[in-house]
Amino acid sequence: MERRNFLNVTLGALALAVIPASVKAEDYRTTKPAVWSAHTVDDAIQAMYGSTTLIEKGVSLRAPDVASNGGAIPVDFSTDLDIKSIALYQDANPEAAVCVYTTNKYSINNYSVKIKMGKSGTITIVAEGNDGKLYAAKKTLEVALGGCEG
């Protein structure tokens, strides 16, 4: 088992070394699988960043107060902070994580995406600052017709 781990780590390091920085893409589904199977927002955030201390400022989040169709809820989020990733979580579905953007030097951190929610719940945006702190915004919304079971 130890040997296998050693090989994985070594090969991973080699692969990283070979790929130039400009095309390096981090797939959090492979590097942090626990994030995607976590059932609560806190567990997902803990698995992702190793901490659940959120500072609720600096991030703006826009979503409807009442979503008529839970199958496609428009969510807009943005921040002017210096960040390395920004992620969307919610507590209405079986698992919490929805998506994680890794920023790059061209990013203007202003995103819109459409998500599914099975029932009413709270959306949490977490921006991981380059200063190591976690900035967040939350919004609770009502979902009239759940979108996950259809």
Added chain:
Amino acid sequence: MKVKAKLKNGVIKVKTMAKHGMTTFNMMEKKTGNREDANFITHITGTINGETVLDLSTSQFLSKNPIFKFQLKGETFKKGDKLLISWVDRKGKTGKGKGKIK
């Protein structure tokens, strides 16, 4: 995959839509009885002139045929440059699309 990119006042606004069912585990359990039939986009990347401009890990809770909008600093790129977007789903299938910056 549809990709639209517009350069205005130094900002590139990108709108992109992937054609994908994005089925969840619960949905497929109801439909076919097998949770493992669930299939959804897990990773999306975007490049212009070989430079990564979008890197996104996703889960099953994006909507069907998900639409993404994002913005980029425009100084490095010019009109006519091509934005390439590609995705990979849970079953390993890939898809791609491209659009010129207008």
